[in-house]
Amino acid sequence: MSDSREGLLTIDLQAIGDNYLDLCGRLASGSRCGAVVKADAYGLGMTEVAPALYRRGCRDFFVATQAEGERLRAELGGDVTIVVLTGVRAGAELECARAGLIPTLFTLQQLRNWVDLCAQASIEAPCAVKVDSGMTRLGMTPEEFEQLVADRELLAAANIRLLLSHLACADEPAHPQNRVQLEDFKRAGERLRAQCPEVLLSLANSSGIFLGEEYHFDIARPGSALYGVNPLPGTPNPMRQVVELSLPIVQKRHVSSDRSVGYGATQSVSAGSWLAVARGGYADGILRAQGGRGCGWGSGKRLPMVGRVSMDSTTFDISGLSEAEREALESIEVLNGELTVDEVAEYAGTIGYEILTSLGNRYYRRYLRS
Ligand SMILES: *Cc1c(COP(=O)(O)O)cnc(C)c1O
Numbered sequence: 068m069s070d071s072r073e074g075l076l077t078i079d080l081q082a083i084g085d086n087y088l089d090l091c092g093r094l095a096s097g098s099r100c101g102a103v104v105k106a107d108a109y110g111l112g113m114t115e116v117a118p119a120l121y122r123r124g125c126r127d128f129f130v131a132t133q134a135e136g137e138r139l140r141a142e143l144g145g146d147v148t149i150v151v152l153t154g155v156r157a158g159a160e161l162e163c164a165r166a167g168l169i170p171t172l173f174t175l176q177q178l179r180n181w182v183d184l185c186a187q188a189s190i191e192a193p194c195a196v197k198v199d200s201g202m203t204r205l206g207m208t209p210e211e212f213e214q215l216v217a218d219r220e221l222l223a224a225a226n227i228r229l230l231l232s233h234l235a236c237a238d239e240p241a242h243p244q245n246r247v248q249l250e251d252f253k254r255a256g257e258r259l260r261a262q263c264p265e266v267l268l269s270l271a272n273s274s275g276i277f278l279g280e281e282y283h284f285d286i287a288r289p290g291s292a293l294y295g296v297n298p299l300p301g302t303p304n305p306m307r308q309v310v311e312l313s314l315p316i317v318q319k320r321h322v323s324s325d326r327s328v329g330y331g332a333t334q335s336v337s338a339g340s341w342l343a344v345a346r347g348g349y350a351d352g353i354l355r356a357q358g359g360r361g362c363g364w365g366s367g368k369r370l371p372m373v374g375r376v377s378m379d380s381t382t383f384d385i386s387g388l389s390e391a392e393r394e395a396l397e398s399i400e401v402l403n404g405e406l407t408v409d410e411v412a413e414y415a416g417t418i419g420y421e422i423l424t425s426l427g428n429r430y431y432r433r434y435l436r437s
Contacts, residue, residue, distance in 0.1 A: 072315050072346070073315075073346065073429050073430060073431060074312065074313065074314050074315060074346060074347045074351065074429065074430040074431065075311075075312070075313045075315075075398075075430065075431050075433060076310065076311075076312050076313075076426060076430035076431070076432045076433070077310065077311040077312075077313075077432075077433045077434075077435060078111050078112065078115070078116075078309060078310055078432060078433070078434050078435070079307070079308075079309050079310070079311075079435045080115060080116065080119040080434050080435060080436050081435055081436065082295065082307040082308065082309045082435075083111075083116060083119055083120065083293055083294065083309055084119055084120065084122070084123045085307050086292060086293045086294075086295065086306045086307055086309070087100065087102065087120055087123045087125060087293055088123055089305065089306065089307075090273075090276055090287065090289050090292060090293070091124075093276055093277070094276065094280075094283050094287055095280035095283045097285075098283040098284060098285055098286065098287060099127065099285070099286055099287070100125065100127075100286075100287050100289065101125065101126075101127030101128060101129055101150075101269070101286050101287060101288050101289075102117070102120045102125045102127070102128055102129070102288075102289065102290070102293060103128075103129040103130075103152075103272070103288050103289065103290030103293075104116060104117050104120070104128055104129070104130060104135075104139065104290075105129065105130045105131035105132075105135060105152065105290065106131060106135075106424050107135075108294070109290060109291065109294045109420065109423045109424055110352075110423045110424040110425065110426045111294055111309070111310065111423065111426075112432065112434070113130075113135065113138065113139060113142070114138070114142050115434050117139055117142055117143060118142065118143065119436070120293070121143055121147065125147075126146065126147045126148065127147070127148050127150070127286050128143070128147055128148070128149050128150070129149075129150045129152055129288050129290075130149060130150070130151055130152065131151070131152050131153050132151065132153060133151055133155065133156065133159060133162070133163055133166070133168060133170075135151075136149045136151045136163075136166065136168040137166050137168070140166055140167055140168065145167070148169060148228075149167070149168050149169065150168075150169045150170075150171060150195050150229065150231075151163065151168050151169065151170045151171060152171050152205075153171070153205070154170050154171050154172060154173055154177065154205070155170035155172070155177070155181070157177075157180070160180060160181055160184045160185070161184055161185075161188055161190070163192075164184075164185055164188070164190045164192035165190070169192075169193050169194060169195050169228060169229065170194055170195065171194075171195045171196070171197045171205075171229075171231060172194050172195065172196050172197070173196075173197050173205050173206055173207060174207065174211065175207070175211050175214055175215060175218075175221075178194070178196065178215070178221065178225055179221065181194055181225070182221065182224045182225045185226075186224065191226060192226065193226045193227070193228035193229075194225065194226065194227060194228065195227070195228060195229035195230070195231055196215070196227050196229070196230055196231070196259075197230075197231045197232060197233075198212050198230060198231070198232050198252070198255045199232065200232040200233075200234075200247075200248040200251040200252045200255070200270075201234075201235055201244055201247060201248040201251065202232075202233050202234070202235040202248075203235075204233070205233075206231075206232060206233070212255060215259075216258045216259060216261075216262065219262065222259075222262050222263055227259070227263055227266050228265075228266065228267065229266065229267050229268075229269055229286070230255065230256055230259055230266050230267070230268050230269070231268075231269050231270070231288075232248065232251075232252045232255070232269075232270050233270075233272065234248055234270065234271070234272060234274075234275050234278075234282075235248070237271070237272055237273075237274035237275040237277075237278060237282075238274040238298065238299070238300050240274075240277070240278055240299075245278055245282075248270075249270070249278075249281060249282060252268070252270050252284075256268040256284070267284075267285040267286055268284035268285050268286075269284055269285060269286040269287070269288055270282055270283075270284050271283055271284070271287045271288065271289075272287075272288055272289060272290065272291075273289040273290060273291045273292035273293070273296070273298040274292075274298040274299070275287070276289060276292070276298070277298050277299055291419060291420055291423075292306050293306075293309075294309050294310070294408075294423055295307060295308045295309040295310065295407070295408055295419075296408055296409060296418075296419035296420060296423070297407075297409045297419065300409070304407065304409065308403070308404045308407055308408075310402050310408065310423070310426075311400060311402060311403045311404070312347075312400065312401050312402040312403075312426070312430070313398045313399070313400045313401075314345035314346055314347035314353075314363070314381065314398060314399050314400075314401055315345065315346050315397065315398045316343045316344065316345050316346075316396060316397055316398055316399060317344055317345065317346045317380065318343070318344040319341065319342070319343050319344075319385070319393070319396075320341070320342050320343075320344070321339075321340075321341055322336050322337070322338060322339065322340040322341070322342060323338060324338045325337045325338050327374070328342065328373045328374035328382055329358075329373070329374025329375045329377065329382060330374070330375045330377065331374075331375055332374075333358070333359060333374055333375055334359050334373050334374045336373060336384060336386075339386070340384060340386045341384070341385045341386045341388070341393055342373065342382055342383065342384060342385065343365075343370075343382070343383045343385045343396065343399060344380050344381070344382050344383075345363070345380060345381050345382075345383060345398070345399045345401075346379065346380055347379070347380065347381060347401070347429075347430075348376050348377045348378045348379045348380050348381055349376050349377070349378055350378045350379060350427055350429070351379075351426070351427035351429055351430065352422070352425035352426040352427045353376050353381050353401060354376070354411075354415040354417065354421070354422070354425060355375065355376045356414075356415040356416050356417070357372065357376065357411065357414040357415040358372060358374060358375040358376045359372065359373070359374065359375070360372070360414045360415075361376075361401075361411065361414035361415065362383075362406070362414070363381075363383045363399035363400060363401050363406070364399065364400040364401070364403055364405060364406045365383075365385065365388065365392075365396050365398070365399045365400065366388050366392040366395070366396060368387055368388065369406070370383040370384060370385055370387065370388075370399060371383065371384045372384075381401075383399055402422075407419075408422045408423060
Protein backbone atom coordinates (compact mmCIF):
# COMPACT_ATOMS: atom_id res chain seq x y z
CA MET A 68 0.00 0.00 0.00
CA SER A 69 1.74 3.15 -1.10
CA ASP A 70 -0.97 5.77 -1.08
CA SER A 71 -1.51 8.03 1.91
CA ARG A 72 -5.06 8.65 0.64
CA GLU A 73 -5.81 5.34 2.38
CA GLY A 74 -4.73 6.83 5.70
CA LEU A 75 -1.28 7.66 6.98
CA LEU A 76 0.24 5.73 9.89
CA THR A 77 3.39 7.40 11.15
CA ILE A 78 5.65 5.37 13.41
CA ASP A 79 8.38 7.25 15.22
CA LEU A 80 11.39 4.95 15.50
CA GLN A 81 13.30 7.71 17.26
CA ALA A 82 10.64 7.74 20.00
CA ILE A 83 10.82 3.94 20.30
CA GLY A 84 14.61 4.23 20.66
CA ASP A 85 14.22 6.95 23.27
CA ASN A 86 11.72 4.83 25.18
CA TYR A 87 14.17 1.93 25.10
CA LEU A 88 16.97 4.08 26.52
CA ASP A 89 14.60 5.51 29.12
CA LEU A 90 13.76 2.01 30.34
CA CYS A 91 17.44 1.00 30.31
CA GLY A 92 18.12 3.96 32.58
CA ARG A 93 15.55 2.77 35.10
CA LEU A 94 17.06 -0.68 35.57
CA ALA A 95 19.10 -1.77 38.55
CA SER A 96 22.80 -1.95 37.83
CA GLY A 97 23.67 -5.37 36.49
CA SER A 98 20.36 -5.92 34.78
CA ARG A 99 19.88 -5.30 31.09
CA CYS A 100 16.96 -4.41 28.92
CA GLY A 101 15.59 -6.71 26.25
CA ALA A 102 12.68 -5.94 23.95
CA VAL A 103 9.49 -7.79 23.15
CA VAL A 104 8.76 -7.50 19.43
CA LYS A 105 6.05 -10.15 19.15
CA ALA A 106 2.97 -9.67 16.97
CA ASP A 107 4.97 -7.64 14.46
CA ALA A 108 6.26 -5.36 17.22
CA TYR A 109 2.74 -4.80 18.54
CA GLY A 110 1.52 -4.04 15.04
CA LEU A 111 4.16 -1.41 14.29
CA GLY A 112 6.41 -3.51 12.04
CA MET A 113 9.04 -5.81 13.52
CA THR A 114 11.44 -5.51 10.58
CA GLU A 115 11.65 -1.74 11.11
CA VAL A 116 11.37 -1.64 14.89
CA ALA A 117 13.88 -4.38 15.81
CA PRO A 118 16.82 -2.87 13.87
CA ALA A 119 16.05 0.50 15.49
CA LEU A 120 16.26 -1.13 18.93
CA TYR A 121 19.41 -2.96 17.90
CA ARG A 122 21.02 0.36 17.02
CA ARG A 123 20.26 1.52 20.57
CA GLY A 124 22.10 -1.47 21.95
CA CYS A 125 19.38 -4.06 22.45
CA ARG A 126 20.65 -7.61 22.03
CA ASP A 127 17.92 -9.64 23.75
CA PHE A 128 14.73 -10.00 21.73
CA PHE A 129 11.53 -11.83 22.58
CA VAL A 130 8.96 -12.99 20.03
CA ALA A 131 5.82 -15.08 20.40
CA THR A 132 6.27 -17.66 17.66
CA GLN A 133 8.96 -19.54 15.85
CA ALA A 134 7.94 -17.95 12.53
CA GLU A 135 8.42 -14.50 14.07
CA GLY A 136 11.79 -15.62 15.40
CA GLU A 137 12.94 -16.85 12.00
CA ARG A 138 11.97 -13.54 10.39
CA LEU A 139 13.77 -11.63 13.11
CA ARG A 140 16.90 -13.77 12.80
CA ALA A 141 17.00 -13.04 9.06
CA GLU A 142 16.70 -9.34 9.86
CA LEU A 143 19.25 -9.06 12.65
CA GLY A 144 21.91 -11.69 12.09
CA GLY A 145 23.85 -13.63 14.65
CA ASP A 146 24.81 -11.49 17.63
CA VAL A 147 21.40 -11.28 19.29
CA THR A 148 19.49 -13.79 21.36
CA ILE A 149 15.93 -14.46 20.26
CA VAL A 150 13.61 -16.12 22.76
CA VAL A 151 10.34 -17.63 21.53
CA LEU A 152 7.86 -17.02 24.32
CA THR A 153 5.23 -19.58 23.40
CA GLY A 154 7.65 -22.46 23.16
CA VAL A 155 8.29 -24.88 20.37
CA ARG A 156 5.87 -27.03 18.41
CA ALA A 157 6.43 -30.76 18.90
CA GLY A 158 8.34 -31.86 15.82
CA ALA A 159 9.82 -28.44 15.14
CA GLU A 160 12.55 -28.62 17.79
CA LEU A 161 15.49 -29.08 15.45
CA GLU A 162 14.28 -26.39 13.07
CA CYS A 163 14.09 -24.07 16.06
CA ALA A 164 17.55 -25.01 17.32
CA ARG A 165 19.12 -24.68 13.87
CA ALA A 166 17.58 -21.24 13.44
CA GLY A 167 19.38 -20.22 16.62
CA LEU A 168 16.13 -19.53 18.46
CA ILE A 169 15.75 -20.13 22.18
CA PRO A 170 12.41 -21.78 22.91
CA THR A 171 10.64 -21.18 26.20
CA LEU A 172 9.72 -24.61 27.57
CA PHE A 173 6.87 -25.10 29.99
CA THR A 174 6.84 -28.76 30.85
CA LEU A 175 9.37 -31.38 31.83
CA GLN A 176 8.29 -33.44 28.86
CA GLN A 177 9.09 -30.56 26.48
CA LEU A 178 12.44 -30.10 28.13
CA ARG A 179 13.29 -33.80 27.89
CA ASN A 180 12.30 -33.88 24.21
CA TRP A 181 14.40 -30.83 23.53
CA VAL A 182 17.43 -32.30 25.28
CA ASP A 183 17.09 -35.69 23.57
CA LEU A 184 16.55 -34.31 20.09
CA CYS A 185 19.40 -31.84 20.34
CA ALA A 186 21.71 -34.58 21.67
CA GLN A 187 20.78 -36.94 18.84
CA ALA A 188 21.52 -34.22 16.30
CA SER A 189 24.68 -33.16 18.17
CA ILE A 190 23.45 -29.59 18.52
CA GLU A 191 24.22 -27.70 21.67
CA ALA A 192 21.24 -25.40 21.76
CA PRO A 193 20.21 -23.27 24.71
CA CYS A 194 16.65 -23.11 25.94
CA ALA A 195 14.61 -21.06 28.36
CA VAL A 196 12.37 -22.48 31.05
CA LYS A 197 9.27 -20.75 32.27
CA VAL A 198 7.95 -21.28 35.75
CA ASP A 199 4.47 -20.22 36.74
CA SER A 200 4.61 -17.91 39.72
CA GLY A 201 0.93 -17.00 39.81
CA MET A 202 -0.24 -16.02 36.34
CA THR A 203 -1.59 -19.55 35.78
CA ARG A 204 -1.07 -19.35 32.07
CA LEU A 205 2.16 -20.81 30.69
CA GLY A 206 4.90 -22.24 32.84
CA MET A 207 5.90 -25.24 34.89
CA THR A 208 3.69 -25.87 37.86
CA PRO A 209 5.39 -25.74 41.26
CA GLU A 210 5.33 -29.55 41.36
CA GLU A 211 7.01 -29.85 37.99
CA PHE A 212 9.60 -27.28 38.90
CA GLU A 213 10.41 -29.37 42.02
CA GLN A 214 10.95 -32.38 39.81
CA LEU A 215 13.19 -30.34 37.53
CA VAL A 216 15.51 -29.13 40.28
CA ALA A 217 15.66 -32.67 41.68
CA ASP A 218 16.67 -34.13 38.30
CA ARG A 219 20.40 -33.54 38.23
CA GLU A 220 20.90 -35.60 35.13
CA LEU A 221 18.40 -33.56 33.13
CA LEU A 222 19.81 -30.29 34.44
CA ALA A 223 23.32 -31.32 33.47
CA ALA A 224 22.21 -32.25 29.96
CA ALA A 225 19.95 -29.26 29.36
CA ASN A 226 21.55 -26.01 28.39
CA ILE A 227 19.15 -23.72 30.27
CA ARG A 228 20.05 -20.14 29.48
CA LEU A 229 17.13 -18.34 31.03
CA LEU A 230 14.47 -18.79 33.69
CA LEU A 231 11.34 -16.73 33.08
CA SER A 232 8.12 -15.96 34.82
CA HIS A 233 5.42 -13.41 34.07
CA LEU A 234 3.60 -11.01 36.38
CA ALA A 235 -0.19 -10.94 36.30
CA CYS A 236 -0.78 -7.56 37.98
CA ALA A 237 2.33 -5.48 37.29
CA ASP A 238 0.23 -2.52 36.11
CA GLU A 239 -1.33 -2.33 39.58
CA PRO A 240 1.66 -1.56 41.79
CA ALA A 241 -0.34 -1.94 45.01
CA HIS A 242 -1.66 -5.37 44.11
CA PRO A 243 -0.45 -7.89 46.71
CA GLN A 244 0.08 -10.55 44.05
CA ASN A 245 3.17 -8.73 42.75
CA ARG A 246 5.13 -9.40 45.90
CA VAL A 247 3.90 -12.97 46.17
CA GLN A 248 5.05 -13.67 42.61
CA LEU A 249 8.36 -11.90 43.25
CA GLU A 250 9.13 -14.06 46.28
CA ASP A 251 8.08 -17.18 44.46
CA PHE A 252 10.26 -16.39 41.45
CA LYS A 253 13.22 -15.42 43.59
CA ARG A 254 13.05 -18.75 45.36
CA ALA A 255 12.77 -20.64 42.07
CA GLY A 256 15.74 -18.73 40.68
CA GLU A 257 17.90 -19.47 43.70
CA ARG A 258 17.07 -23.16 43.58
CA LEU A 259 17.86 -23.50 39.90
CA ARG A 260 21.01 -21.41 40.13
CA ALA A 261 22.32 -23.53 42.95
CA GLN A 262 22.81 -26.17 40.28
CA CYS A 263 23.11 -24.15 37.10
CA PRO A 264 24.86 -20.93 38.14
CA GLU A 265 24.86 -19.49 34.60
CA VAL A 266 21.10 -19.34 34.28
CA LEU A 267 19.82 -15.77 33.82
CA LEU A 268 16.57 -14.65 35.42
CA SER A 269 13.84 -12.54 33.85
CA LEU A 270 10.55 -11.42 35.39
CA ALA A 271 9.62 -7.84 34.53
CA ASN A 272 7.50 -6.70 31.60
CA SER A 273 7.06 -2.95 31.01
CA SER A 274 5.07 -2.23 34.15
CA GLY A 275 7.23 -4.66 36.13
CA ILE A 276 10.21 -2.36 35.57
CA PHE A 277 8.36 0.34 37.52
CA LEU A 278 7.74 -1.92 40.52
CA GLY A 279 11.31 -1.39 41.67
CA GLU A 280 14.79 -2.83 41.37
CA GLU A 281 13.98 -6.11 43.06
CA TYR A 282 11.85 -7.00 40.06
CA HIS A 283 14.55 -6.40 37.46
CA PHE A 284 16.76 -9.49 37.84
CA ASP A 285 19.13 -10.08 34.88
CA ILE A 286 16.96 -9.16 31.89
CA ALA A 287 13.80 -7.06 31.67
CA ARG A 288 11.29 -7.80 28.90
CA PRO A 289 9.32 -4.65 28.08
CA GLY A 290 7.04 -4.47 25.07
CA SER A 291 4.16 -2.01 25.36
CA ALA A 292 6.11 0.83 27.02
CA LEU A 293 8.53 0.88 24.10
CA TYR A 294 5.56 1.61 21.87
CA GLY A 295 4.16 4.41 24.04
CA VAL A 296 1.56 2.59 26.12
CA ASN A 297 1.50 3.94 29.68
CA PRO A 298 3.14 1.41 32.01
CA LEU A 299 1.57 3.24 34.97
CA PRO A 300 -2.15 3.45 34.19
CA GLY A 301 -3.89 6.33 35.94
CA THR A 302 -0.73 8.39 36.38
CA PRO A 303 1.18 10.57 33.88
CA ASN A 304 2.76 8.55 31.10
CA PRO A 305 6.57 8.63 31.28
CA MET A 306 6.94 7.24 27.76
CA ARG A 307 7.00 9.11 24.45
CA GLN A 308 4.11 8.63 22.05
CA VAL A 309 5.14 6.62 19.02
CA VAL A 310 2.22 6.49 16.59
CA GLU A 311 0.24 9.04 14.73
CA LEU A 312 -2.68 7.96 12.57
CA SER A 313 -4.31 10.32 10.15
CA LEU A 314 -7.47 9.45 8.22
CA PRO A 315 -8.30 11.32 5.02
CA ILE A 316 -11.72 12.95 4.85
CA VAL A 317 -13.71 11.61 1.93
CA GLN A 318 -16.86 13.67 2.41
CA LYS A 319 -17.88 16.76 4.39
CA ARG A 320 -21.55 17.47 4.76
CA HIS A 321 -23.84 20.07 6.15
CA VAL A 322 -26.91 18.73 7.98
CA SER A 323 -30.03 20.70 7.08
CA SER A 324 -32.48 18.94 9.41
CA ASP A 325 -32.15 16.85 12.56
CA ARG A 326 -31.09 13.35 11.54
CA SER A 327 -29.53 10.15 12.72
CA VAL A 328 -26.04 9.10 11.68
CA GLY A 329 -24.86 5.67 10.58
CA TYR A 330 -25.91 2.06 11.11
CA GLY A 331 -28.66 1.47 13.61
CA ALA A 332 -29.43 5.19 13.75
CA THR A 333 -27.93 5.11 17.23
CA GLN A 334 -27.03 8.79 17.45
CA SER A 335 -28.47 11.98 16.02
CA VAL A 336 -27.19 15.41 15.11
CA SER A 337 -29.23 18.57 14.88
CA ALA A 338 -29.87 20.82 11.93
CA GLY A 339 -26.91 23.07 11.21
CA SER A 340 -24.28 20.51 12.15
CA TRP A 341 -21.28 19.76 10.00
CA LEU A 342 -20.02 16.21 9.60
CA ALA A 343 -16.85 14.76 8.14
CA VAL A 344 -16.69 11.17 6.96
CA ALA A 345 -13.15 9.83 7.16
CA ARG A 346 -11.73 6.82 5.35
CA GLY A 347 -10.83 4.19 7.96
CA GLY A 348 -13.11 1.97 10.01
CA TYR A 349 -13.11 -1.11 12.15
CA ALA A 350 -11.37 -3.12 9.43
CA ASP A 351 -8.50 -0.70 9.96
CA GLY A 352 -8.42 -0.95 13.72
CA ILE A 353 -10.74 1.94 14.51
CA LEU A 354 -12.42 -0.25 17.08
CA ARG A 355 -16.19 -0.33 16.70
CA ALA A 356 -16.60 -0.23 20.46
CA GLN A 357 -15.61 3.45 20.51
CA GLY A 358 -18.56 4.46 18.32
CA GLY A 359 -20.44 7.35 19.90
CA ARG A 360 -17.71 7.80 22.53
CA GLY A 361 -14.40 8.24 20.78
CA CYS A 362 -13.02 11.29 19.08
CA GLY A 363 -10.61 12.47 16.47
CA TRP A 364 -8.33 15.46 16.32
CA GLY A 365 -8.31 18.29 13.81
CA SER A 366 -7.29 21.97 13.83
CA GLY A 367 -6.02 21.42 17.35
CA LYS A 368 -9.42 20.37 18.66
CA ARG A 369 -11.10 17.16 19.71
CA LEU A 370 -13.80 16.17 17.22
CA PRO A 371 -16.43 13.75 18.52
CA MET A 372 -17.16 10.54 16.61
CA VAL A 373 -20.84 10.28 15.73
CA GLY A 374 -22.78 7.06 15.39
CA ARG A 375 -21.32 3.63 14.88
CA VAL A 376 -17.94 3.08 13.31
CA SER A 377 -18.37 1.38 9.90
CA MET A 378 -16.02 -1.15 8.35
CA ASP A 379 -14.29 1.38 6.10
CA SER A 380 -15.28 4.77 7.42
CA THR A 381 -15.91 6.79 10.56
CA THR A 382 -18.01 9.94 10.91
CA PHE A 383 -16.96 12.93 13.01
CA ASP A 384 -18.86 16.01 14.12
CA ILE A 385 -16.82 19.01 13.00
CA SER A 386 -19.39 21.64 13.96
CA GLY A 387 -16.97 22.96 16.59
CA LEU A 388 -14.58 24.27 13.92
CA SER A 389 -14.73 27.73 12.36
CA GLU A 390 -15.71 27.91 8.70
CA ALA A 391 -12.10 28.50 7.67
CA GLU A 392 -10.86 25.58 9.78
CA ARG A 393 -13.59 23.36 8.42
CA GLU A 394 -12.75 24.20 4.84
CA ALA A 395 -9.05 23.65 5.34
CA LEU A 396 -9.51 20.32 7.09
CA GLU A 397 -8.41 17.42 4.86
CA SER A 398 -7.80 14.70 7.39
CA ILE A 399 -8.58 13.75 10.97
CA GLU A 400 -6.05 12.27 13.34
CA VAL A 401 -7.29 9.41 15.47
CA LEU A 402 -3.99 8.83 17.30
CA ASN A 403 -1.34 11.42 18.06
CA GLY A 404 0.64 12.97 20.88
CA GLU A 405 -2.56 14.41 22.40
CA LEU A 406 -4.95 11.61 21.55
CA THR A 407 -2.90 8.77 22.96
CA VAL A 408 -3.27 5.01 22.57
CA ASP A 409 -4.33 4.85 26.21
CA GLU A 410 -7.08 7.45 25.77
CA VAL A 411 -8.41 5.73 22.65
CA ALA A 412 -8.29 2.40 24.45
CA GLU A 413 -10.44 3.84 27.19
CA TYR A 414 -13.12 4.93 24.68
CA ALA A 415 -13.11 1.41 23.26
CA GLY A 416 -13.17 -0.27 26.67
CA THR A 417 -9.84 -1.97 26.09
CA ILE A 418 -6.09 -1.49 26.59
CA GLY A 419 -3.50 0.32 24.48
CA TYR A 420 -2.01 -3.03 23.45
CA GLU A 421 -5.17 -3.91 21.55
CA ILE A 422 -5.33 -0.53 19.84
CA LEU A 423 -1.80 -1.01 18.50
CA THR A 424 -2.12 -4.64 17.49
CA SER A 425 -5.42 -3.92 15.70
CA LEU A 426 -3.98 -1.27 13.36
CA GLY A 427 -4.82 -2.55 9.92
CA ASN A 428 -2.66 -3.07 6.87
CA ARG A 429 -4.45 -0.65 4.55
CA TYR A 430 -2.53 2.39 5.74
CA TYR A 431 0.48 3.94 4.15
CA ARG A 432 3.18 3.50 6.76
CA ARG A 433 5.80 6.14 7.26
CA TYR A 434 8.75 5.52 9.60
CA LEU A 435 10.49 8.44 11.24
CA ARG A 436 14.17 7.81 11.81
CA SER A 437 16.67 9.87 13.74
C1 LIG B 1 4.05 -9.78 25.93
C2 LIG B 1 4.95 -10.23 26.99
C3 LIG B 1 5.83 -9.33 27.61
C4 LIG B 1 5.80 -7.84 27.35
O1 LIG B 1 4.78 -7.28 28.12
P1 LIG B 1 4.45 -5.71 28.14
O2 LIG B 1 3.40 -5.59 29.16
O3 LIG B 1 3.98 -5.39 26.76
O4 LIG B 1 5.69 -4.99 28.47
C5 LIG B 1 6.75 -9.83 28.52
N1 LIG B 1 6.77 -11.15 28.83
C6 LIG B 1 5.91 -12.04 28.28
C7 LIG B 1 5.98 -13.47 28.67
C8 LIG B 1 4.97 -11.62 27.35
O5 LIG B 1 4.12 -12.49 26.83
